[in-house]
Amino acid sequence: MILVTVGNHVQAFDRLIRAVDELAADLDEEIVMQIGHGRYRPQHATYFDFTTGEHLQKLTEQARVQVSHAGSGSILTAFRLGTPLVVVPRLCRYDEHIDDHQLQLARALEAEGRLVALYEVSAGSLRQAIDRAVEMVPAGPRESGGARLVDTLRAYLDGLSAAPAR
Amino acid sequence: MKIALICSQGGHLTEMLELLGAFDGHEVVLATYDGPRNRELAALGSVYSIPYRGVGPLAAIRYGLWALRVMLRERPALVVSTGAEIAIPFFVFGKLMRTRLVFVESLASVERMTKTGRLLYPLSDLFLVQWPQLLAVAGSRARYGGTIL
Numbered sequence: 001m002i003l004v005t006v007g008n009h010v011q012a013f014d015r016l017i018r019a020v021d022e023l024a025a026d027l028d029e030e031i032v033m034q035i036g037h038g039r040y041r042p043q044h045a046t047y048f049d050f051t052t053g054e055h056l057q058k059l060t061e062q063a064r065v066q067v068s069h070a071g072s073g074s075i076l077t078a079f080r081l082g083t084p085l086v087v088v089p090r091l092c093r094y095d096e097h098i099d100d101h102q103l104q105l106a107r108a109l110e111a112e113g114r115l116v117a118l119y120e121v122s123a124g125s126l127r128q129a130i131d132r133a134v135e136m137v138p139a140g141p142r143e144s145g146g147a148r149l150v151d152t153l154r155a156y157l158d159g160l161s162a163a164p165a166r
Numbered sequence: 167m168k169i170a171l172i173c174s175q176g177g178h179l180t181e182m183l184e185l186l187g188a189f190d191g192h193e194v195v196l197a198t199y200d201g202p203r204n205r206e207l208a209a210l211g212s213v214y215s216i217p218y219r220g221v222g223p224l225a226a227i228r229y230g231l232w233a234l235r236v237m238l239r240e241r242p243a244l245v246v247s248t249g250a251e252i253a254i255p256f257f258v259f260g261k262l263m264r265t266r267l268v269f270v271e272s273l274a275s276v277e278r279m280t281k282t283g284r285l286l287y288p289l290s291d292l293f294l295v296q297w298p299q300l301l302a303v304a305g306s307r308a309r310y311g312g313t314i315l
Contacts, residue, residue, distance in 0.1 A: 007176070008175075008176065008202070009176060050202075053203075070274075071176070071177055072177040072180050072181060072273050072274065072314070072315075073176075073177060073180040075315065076180065076184070076314070076315065079315060101272065101274035101275070101280075102274065104274050104275070104276040104277055104278065105273060105274040105276060107276070108276040108297065109315075114315075146184045146185065146187075146312070146313070146314040146315075147312070148311065148312030148313075149184075149185065149188075149270075149294070149296070149311050149312035149313060149314055150184075150185055150187045150188045150312075151188075151311075151312070152294065152309070152311030152312055153185060153188035153189075153246070153268070153270075153294075153311070154187075154188045154190075156268065156292055157167065157169075157188065157189070157192065157244070160167065160243070160244065160266060161167060
């Protein structure tokens with residue numbers, strides 16, 4: 001099963017939904033799409049607009065690969081559950097987001113070899129990206145990277161608590 | 167210590183939730199925009215939320231008054247924010263109230279800071295970036311402390 005997610009952002013991401021729908025027409029595999037505030041209605045896939053975090057986690061676990069916008073929540077979930085990931089950053093110039101921060105994040109993680117990023121999307125390029133993603137990532141859950149950041153903050157807090165009051 | 171956690175919805179909230187372990191043992195209050203995940207936040211402490219009405223001048227005044235009310239009622243020792251612009255009035259009033267101010271730049275800020283980050287860097291007592299390459303543009307007091315990924 002291929003899971004597609006575009007997050008809760010108020011702007012639509014029909015560019016991705018349309019491209020996956022086009023791919024879905026020629027694929028035997030089940031495709032499930034979370035379309036958010038999208039206007040385009042997929043013809044060849046199951047879809048819904050929003051769901052609970054739990055349901056999305058379950059779907060991510062079941063998915064052979066996840067194709068999503070480059071939102072931190074979607075990326076975190078896929079990384080945690082070890083689901084191979086293709087991201088298509090929402091772009092400001094297509095009115096998909098307020099700026100291009102998703103582009104920065106996608107490029108950085110792609111450079112680290114942790115996901116496959118697609119910038120202009122078509123049924124063909126999606127198919128290739130999915131094949132690459134599945135080969136790239138070993139199955140199984142990963143440790144959260146947040147531990148060091150949490151420790152940094154905790155150390156700062158401990159320092160404050162220990163300091164004499166002003 | 168009472169800590170006020172300030173964040174917008176979406177990725178900013180996702181990142182804040184990843185940092186909660188840092189605040190174990192401290193009292194936490196949250197301030198964010200209205201959103202579907204806010205109900206689950208109530209388990210962490212008091213939640214203050216305000217409808218999102220854009221970033222125009224009238225909205226800014228509303229957010230400012232709301233932030234002032236929250237700060238005066240709660241008087242946190244520390245304010246921590248993962249952005250975005252919702253943090254601005256909390257940092258301004260926090261500075262006046264001698265509150266410690268911590269800003270955590272966004273996970274997506276790899277090469278460029280957020281506008282909010284650039285604005286609040288001068289007010290921050292601790293300014294954390296999540297990518298080491300951002301240190302080159304963030305200012306000498308910025309620290310790389312790890313990423314949530």
